[in-house]
């Protein structure tokens with residue numbers, strides 16, 4: 001599976017300056033979409049709800065880590 005480390009300059013509250021932030025961003029491959037599709041069918045849509053909730057939470061938190069203080 002393709003794992004991409006994203007990098008972005010962001011304001012860190014802890015360092016009180018703009019530092020390099022990074023996060024792991026696993027790219028959705030066709031294979032993963034197929035797994036999601038199968039699991040959605042198997043769990044009668046429950047899986048899809050879980051994935052949506054998980055994606056929303058992940059987007060909200062962002063998953064960004066400061067490269068200097070790791071927060």
Ligand SMILES: [Zn+2]
Pocket residue numbers: 012013014015016019066067068069070071
């Ligand atoms: Zn920091």
